[in-house]
Amino acid sequence: MPVLAAANLRLDAHAIDYVLLAFYFVLVLGIGYLARKQVSSSIDFFLSGRSLPAWVTGLAFISANLGAIEVMGMSANGAQYGLPTAHYFWIGAIPAMLFLGVVMMPFYYGSKVRSVPEFMRRRFGTGAHLTNGISFALAQILIAGANLYLLASVVNLLLGWPIWVSIVIAAVIVLAYTALGGLSAAIYNEVLQFFVIVAALVPLTIVGLYKVGGWDGLVDKVTGGPGGAAQLDSWPGNQLTGFTDNFLSVLGLVFGLGFVLSFGYWTTNFVEVQRAMASKSMSAAQRTPIIGAFPKMLIPFIVIIPGMIAAVTVTELQGENKQALIDGGSAPSGATFNDALLLLMRDLLPNGVLGVAIAGLLASFMAGMAANLSSFNTVFTYDIWQAYIKKDKPDGYYLKMGRWVTAGATILAIGTAAIASQYSNLMDYLQQLFSFFNAPLFATFILGMFWKRMTPAAAWIGLLSGTASAIVVFLLAETGVWDLPGQGASFIGAGAAFVVDIVVSVAVSTVSKPREAAELTGLVYSLTPRESLKRSTTGEDAGWYRNPGLLAGIVLVITIALNIAF
Amino acid sequence: MASESPARMRRAGAFDIRLIISLLTGVYGVVLTIMGIAFTDDAELEKAAGVNINLWAGIGLLVFTALMVLWAVVRPIRVPVSEGDETPAG
Numbered sequence: 307m308p309v310l311a312a313a314n315l316r317l318d319a320h321a322i323d324y325v326l327l328a329f330y331f332v333l334v335l336g337i338g339y340l341a342r343k344q345v346s347s348s349i350d351f352f353l354s355g356r357s358l359p360a361w362v363t364g365l366a367f368i369s370a371n372l373g374a375i376e377v378m379g380m381s382a383n384g385a386q387y388g389l390p391t392a393h394y395f396w397i398g399a400i401p402a403m404l405f406l407g408v409v410m411m412p413f414y415y416g417s418k419v420r421s422v423p424e425f426m427r428r429r430f431g432t433g434a435h436l437t438n439g440i441s442f443a444l445a446q447i448l449i450a451g452a453n454l455y456l457l458a459s460v461v462n463l464l465l466g467w468p469i470w471v472s473i474v475i476a477a478v479i480v481l482a483y484t485a486l487g488g489l490s491a492a493i494y495n496e497v498l499q500f501f502v503i504v505a506a507l508v509p510l511t512i513v514g515l516y517k518v519g520g521w522d523g524l525v526d527k528v529t530g531g532p533g534g535a536a537q538l539d540s541w542p543g544n545q546l547t548g549f550t551d552n553f554l555s556v557l558g559l560v561f562g563l564g565f566v567l568s569f570g571y572w573t574t575n576f577v578e579v580q581r582a583m584a585s586k587s588m589s590a591a592q593r594t595p596i597i598g599a600f601p602k603m604l605i606p607f608i609v610i611i612p613g614m615i616a617a618v619t620v621t622e623l624q625g626e627n628k629q630a631l632i633d634g635g636s637a638p639s640g641a642t643f644n645d646a647l648l649l650l651m652r653d654l655l656p657n658g659v660l661g662v663a664i665a666g667l668l669a670s671f672m673a674g675m676a677a678n679l680s681s682f683n684t685v686f687t688y689d690i691w692q693a694y695i696k697k698d699k700p701d702g703y704y705l706k707m708g709r710w711v712t713a714g715a716t717i718l719a720i721g722t723a724a725i726a727s728q729y730s731n732l733m734d735y736l737q738q739l740f741s742f743f744n745a746p747l748f749a750t751f752i753l754g755m756f757w758k759r760m761t762p763a764a765a766w767i768g769l770l771s772g773t774a775s776a777i778v779v780f781l782l783a784e785t786g787v788w789d790l791p792g793q794g795a796s797f798i799g800a801g802a803a804f805v806v807d808i809v810v811s812v813a814v815s816t817v818s819k820p821r822e823a824a825e826l827t828g829l830v831y832s833l834t835p836r837e838s839l840k841r842s843t844t845g846e847d848a849g850w851y852r853n854p855g856l857l858a859g860i861v862l863v864i865t866i867a868l869n870i871a872f
Numbered sequence: 873m874a875s876e877s878p879a880r881m882r883r884a885g886a887f888d889i890r891l892i893i894s895l896l897t898g899v900y901g902v903v904l905t906i907m908g909i910a911f912t913d914d915a916e917l918e919k920a921a922g923v924n925i926n927l928w929a930g931i932g933l934l935v936f937t938a939l940m941v942l943w944a945v946v947r948p949i950r951v952p953v954s955e956g957d958e959t960p961a962g
Contacts, residue, residue, distance in 0.1 A: 322907065326900060333896055340887045362889060494889045501893055501936075505900065509929040517921040656916035658907035658926040662900055 317464045317652055323661030330502065330665040331479060334495055334672070338483025341491035348704040351488035352684040353420060353584050358490070360590035360852075362497055364597030367403075367581040368605075369496035372503060373453060373674025374460070374667055377609055382643035383546075384613025385623060386632060388528060388537020389872055390546040391613075392606040397564035399602055400865045402572035403595040404858040410573050411582060412839040413755055415591040417828040420583070422576040423689045426765075429754050429829045431821075433766035439689040441743040442576060443682055447715060450678035451722025457671035458723070464648065464664065473723050476668075480676050481716040484683075485709045489584055492673075492680040496581075499666075499673040500601070506659075506666030507608035510647075513654045514615035524611075527618040532629035537614070540872050545632075558797045566800040570748040577681040588840070589847035592854035599861045603868060616646035620653055675719065683711040741796075742780070745803035746772025753811055758830045762821065764814035772807030776800065890944040898937040904930030 345351050383391040419425045423442060427435035458472035483491045518524045528537050536545060542552040546559075572578055572595070582594035617623050623646060627637035636642075641649065651663050687708050696703070746769055753768075754760050776799040782788040783795035826833045841847060841854070850856060908927025917924060 322903070326903060329899060330896065333892060337889075337892060343887075494892070497889055498893055498896060501897060505897065505929070505933060508932070509925050512928075513920045513923050513925050516923050654920055654925075656907075656912060656920055656926055658904050658912075659929050662904070662929070 316466060317648075317660060317664070318657070319465055319660065319664065320657045323657055323664060326658075326661035327665045327668070330669060333498065334479065334669075335483060337494045337498065338486040338491040341483075341487025341494060344490055345486075345488050345705070348687075348701050348708060349420070350490075351705050351708050352680075352688065353580070354488070354490040354493060356584060357586045358493065358584050358590075359846075360585055360593040360597055362493060363581045363585040363590065363594040365500045365601070366493040366496040367578060367594050367598035368602050369500040369503075369673060370577055370581060370677035372500065372605070372670060373677070374456060374670040375453065375674065377503065377507075377667070377670055378644055378647055380606075380609045381613030381616070381647040384610030385617035385628075385643040385646040386533075386613075387546045388533060388614055389540045389610065390537070391610045392540050392868075392872065393546065393559055393563060395602055395606045396540070396865050396869060397559060398568045399572060400599050400861060401564060402568040403599045403602065404861060405569065406573045406579070406582070407592045407595040407854050408858050410751075410755065411592045411595070412588065412841075413829065413831075413834075414579060415583060415585075415588050416834070416838050420688050421685050422574055422579050423685055424693075425751075425829070427689070427693065429826065430750075430760075430765035431762040433762060434750065434769060435689070435693075437743075437766055437769055438747065439685055443685050443690065445743070446577070446678040446682040446685075447718050448722055450675045450682070450715070450719035451724075452726050453671050453675040453678065454719055454723040455726040457668065457675075459727075460648070460667065460671070469727065473720060476672055476675070477716050477720050480672050480679065481713060484676050484679050485712045488708065489580065489680050489684070492676040493581060493584060495676060496673045499669040502662070502669045503666045504608070506663040507612065509659050510612050510651060510655065510663065511608045511615075514612050514619070514650060517619055517654060518615055524615060524618070528614060531618050531624065532632055533617075540869060561797075561801055563797055566745065566748065566804040567797065569752075570744050570746075570800065570804075574747040574751050575744070576685060577677050580681050580684065587842060587847055589842060589852060589854065592841060593852065593857060596854055596857045596861060599858075603861065603865055612650050613643070613646045616650040617643070620646070620649045622649060679712055679715050679719070682715050683708050686711050686715075742773045742776040742799075742803070743769075745776045745800045746807035749804045749807035750811065753808060754830070756831050757815075758823065758826060758833055759815055759820050760811060761815045761818040763818040764811040767814050768807045768811035771810045772803040775806040776803035778802075888944055888949055890940050894937045894940040894944070897933045897940070901930050901933030901937055904933065906930075 344355065347355070349355055380391060380394060383394070414422070414425060417425065417428065419428060423435055423439035426438045454473055454476060455469075457476050458469045461467050461472040462469050483495065487494075515521065515524065518527055525538055528534075533545065542555045542559075544550060544552065544555045546555075578595075582591045585591045585594050617628050620641075622637065622639035622641035623631075623643070627639050627641065630637045631643055651660065655663055687704055691707060691711075692699075692704060749772060750765055750768055754765065779788075779799035779802050780795065783799075823833055828834050828838060843853075846852075904926045908924050908930050912924055912926050
């Protein structure tokens, strides 16, 4: 959890900035009101009636992840590590997003499941389903609370409003539009949020680059400052991984970040997959993450570069301050890298654009929280309530239920926000804990999709032992038994979880009983008729520019070019 | 809008998100452009490294708005009347 330090972050916001901010919130609520008219069944509420066009779900797909934690955190990493941070986008997201679109989406969309845990349930039965469903639901409430608290503390620092006022106002606004319009309202607002964030960050980057004397000026200043020229090349990224050996660093990035961590997150996290499930056809669902990959490739330039600029121009962050922070100490000025974006905004933006920037930041906090709520209420209603508690009610019951669950989740999120404000370390550890559940999920999914022999017992035993091995690596690194500085520990932990999950799952599968082949149609590659994995190529799915495979190829080529260039 | 026909008529996208985005960026664009022309003093110019960022961001937003509206006008949303009813592309 970013600690926003005592540095003077108060922005000089004028009436015009508040007007721009208020106008944004009017539109946000307006979208909730308009989206409500489209909700007449539980599928409308939880999955937007599977009716949205691919560009909308594609932008929502990355926007749900482009919360303020991400924006501020990645510009902080940019300030600290420089360009290697781009790996979180290029190698840490793009390949997994393409894989989701091309390989996994046909199973998710084709099997007509309504959530990722539901896929788990149909493939592996109760044990793995409950592990996945409950850990996911708890994690969402936790993250929603963390978003809420961060929003309030940023508003407190920037504008001077009391923390509790912002928490309650933000929670009420998010609740209003997600309870009214369901997933559609959340998704439409994510799309709107995407454009506001871009409108906020592009001017900041441009002015920042003018300030340091263009790209050459930035190169000179970063080379001359702490961290040095290594911050200007994305490879091998030793400062980021914490490995001194170049080869190990590259290996850690490719296997740990690029393969296990990112595939685990992007392909099995329901917050993301839900956006693709809301699209209107198989082809659109496949295109969702691939269309999202186009902006995802370019976002580093408007997030990381402002961070780098802040670290060499902002008084509180440059020179000895940057050196002290890189060494793991605290800066004489009291600022931290997490303040980088806010300090740069304070230094560079005049009133007017400043209002847009504040709107963009608040928008990203709220959209992040709405994404957590809308995926939580789906999993809770379909996967816990309908699956185990009240089974055979009419559809209207679950629709009403969904609205109440949203309200309940909001209240819980206010509660977790309160915990976060008191015990920020505890929240860090809890989030860490839930990331352990994610680490082995991808292994279980991919094995389950392509190996029909894999058994239900193997699924939950594999998940648990994978999680356990990630925790062991974490504890070894934390207690200093195994010396892994930087991000190296989480890369190795995720890698261990993946390998252990695969090994244990295969071992257990050989001695336990698999499910009947007939039950696995549509869920396992070899047992699914090719027809049901096909996308239509007529009507609104026609044309080469709507071909998921081709689009994925284009993204891949551009990403490789970016890696060579930077 | 009020009467939802029982034939599972899909009203998705009956309101066009592109127009709402255009409304937001359009208003922001107009406000920033005016700020840039009339209300940005030398101190603020100095702050932003000599760039009149309000003006340029405003113009950028207006251009974006125009493109978004153009897209919405050229390719309006078609609401399928019933399931299986193919709307011709183009």
